[in-house]
Amino acid sequence: MKSDDRRALTGYDRRVYALMNRREGASLHATAARRRTAVGTHIALTAAAIACWLGSVLGEARWATFGLLALLLPWCLATGIINGATRGLLELRTRALDERQRAERDRVASLAHRAMMWLLLGTTIAVGCAGLAGAGIEGLVFPVLFSVFVVHWLMPLWVAGLTAADEPVDDVAFDEAAVH
Template sequence: MAQQEQLTSYDRRMRALMNRTEGEPLYRTAGRRRAVVGAHIALSVAAVAAWLGTVVGESAWAVWVMLGLLLPWCVATGIINGATRGLLELRPRALDERQRGERDRVRARAHQVMTWLLLAAVAGTGVAGFAGVDVKALVFQVTLCAFVAHWLMPLWVAGLTARDEPADEADDFVAPAAA
């Protein structure tokens, strides 16, 4: 109970927001959560590609693509945050001991995945360099993609590893048969 007393009004509002149940049908099953994470990854890749199109390719139309992707990306982020009950968004004092342990596990797994992703990026860039591609031109794009993946990987891992909510006890109650 001492932990409850330390919560600020911001902490209480954020915890209430992250535990709302209106969106639960969107993330109730593992398959739905995987689909949302997959959509979020696809939207993130498309947004990064569009942004690179504005910076590197100097294509003005890519700005409109980025703006069009922003709302669905935000919705998918909100669904993942709802599925994880705000595991990565809430302050540590707003989480219980189990949630803090889960947050640590998610971050450790995301770190492992990022290590392998960075190794693949280094190897891919090295192979491209040996194949005669000018890797100096790739450095910015690869670095940006690695940054975005590093930023979003904990969210994706949390969405993929979130567990189903336990069934409500009232749903499992079976009335005794009349004799």
């Protein structure tokens, strides 16, 4: 980022940029396998949270509310790991990104859009088949729509986490290792 662009950033932009580029947790997302694990964990926690929320709203189960509260902290940690892996690609405002990051954000949005299209097609076919088979789909409308909404909201984060590239190797550390 150029110094002229840096001055155009607000205090909020600078704080979020600094937060998203902290290196303390870099080992949690240093490899592709760890990033895939973080995204898989996030997907599982999201599915469990959706189930708990739907259970508390539709099933009036009090335990589901406590389950949702128990899932909140691990879900936030997994979100933070993915955001750290992408260096805040989706959290930073456009003016805080350089050209490469803007192109990456567009690529992630395009891939997420394509994945959601196929997910929506599969969901439509599944609900349509259930309706043709005689199953009462009236009870499925809200849970399915809510679940698809949440997945649509989080799909760019998951795609960004899965497609994030490894950090470049530090040349100084590499040179020191080669000398010793």
